[in-house]
Amino acid sequence: MxxxxxxxxxxxxxxxxxxxxxxxxxxxxxxxxxxxxxxxxxxTPDYILNAAKKAMDEGKTKYTPAGGLVELKDAIINKFKRDNELDYTRNQIIVTTGAKHALYTLFQVLLNKDDEVIVPIPYWVSYPEQIKLSEGKPVFVKAQEKNNFKLTPEQLEEAITPKTKAIILNSPSNPTGVLYSVEELKALGEIALKHDLWIVSDEIYEKLIYGNENHVSIASVSPELKEKTIIINGVSKSHSMTGWRIGYATGDEKVIKAMSNLVSHATSNPTSIAQYAAIAAYEHSEExxxxxxxxxxxxxxxxxxxxxxxxxxxxxxxxxxxxxxxxxxxxxxxxxxxxxxxxxxxxxxxxxxxxxxxxxxxxxxxxxxxxxxxxxxxxxxxxxxxxxxxxxxx
CATH class of the missing domain: 3.90.1150.10 (Aspartate Aminotransferase, domain 1)
Structure with a gap:
């Protein structure tokens, strides 16, 4: 066979x-x-476990909308306002079976055959494989260790071709843990806008930043960048909920609608109990x-x-x-x-x-x-x- x-x-x-x-x-x-x-x-913190138990006791064990519970979308909306000073609507959010699934689904709806996606090296192991599964082509650009493994504007400009559709940014990064500053994001963003590229911003480690550094989402740098950025995030790393499999994508309404249509035929919906647990994760204090x-x-x-x-x-x-x-x-x-x-x-x-x-x-x-x-x-x-x-x- x-x-x-x-x-x-x-x-x-x-x-x-x-x-x-x-x-x-x-x-x-x-x-x-x-x-x-x-x-x-x-x-996983007790208040999240208790919320899941409560949801089960109340019989919240049925199908949910393919793109996620309205209540969870609202909790995510509030999270973006509170943490990132970003405003989104429910139609700009899809809840998925983990952030990995959000990325996979995004590439499926974004890429046509041979579309190129710029992937800085070092990269998270699944980026190139997901791009290839979408019939796209990962274009690798080696971020130098002397530059703290960060992609430079010059490197980005040089890697762009007529087939380039998107660029992936992961800040803080897996595997390096490095964080892009607002100035660095702005410089990269200007080039992405110049060439009308989508920016896939993987922010799953957003809550785990040390010292005096602060996380900045590239979508918050300017309204123009917000329009071209799809943010990928979730509760796996921030709230120690890897096994619960709740992630989400946020951005352009047409892209999010296409993703919702696709997952309706793939997974139906993320697990209902896990979604109620994620609501508690975002509505509780971050102690x-x-x-x-x-x-x-x-x-x-x-x-x-x-x-x-x-x-x-x-x-x-x-x-x-x-x-x-x-x-x-x-x-x-x-x-x-x-x-x-x-x-x-x-x-x-x-x-x-x-x-x-x-x-x-x-x-x-x-x-x-x-x-x-x-x-x-x-x-x-x-x-x-x-x-x-x-x-x-x-």
Missing amino acids: KLAERVQALTPSSTLAITSKAKALKAEGHDVIGLGAGEPDFN EVDKMKKAFEERLNKLYNWIIEIPHVTCVKPDGAFYLFPNVKEVVKASPFNTTDEWVAQLLEEEKVAIVPGSGFGSEDNVRLSYATSLDQLEEAAKRIKRFVEKYSL
């Missing part, structure tokens, strides 16, 4: 592969420290969110210091999210391993530390470490990585 060409061309997720291997080793009784996960290690953020910031500061103490390892310090993306090029070069992927595989085999090779994010010189685990685990992981480096590279 021959499968469809569109799925044969897909690249397996490197994050899922490393997580699967780590789980298998754990099941065999090994002391594995997993730093591959892309989800908070905290449980629990702030606690989680504070814990992540403490972990970041300590793990970053432990990692940069390892010989020949360099690292851009993140502004947000919960990842480090250190450069291990010199370490691998001095080792008997041919690639970073081989180095990462042997680290897991010998030291039982699971991290993700940067090749899955388009950056073969780097690795991604998630600090969504306890400080004790992070400290032990750093010790094991250092021991591994000293064994093979010094």
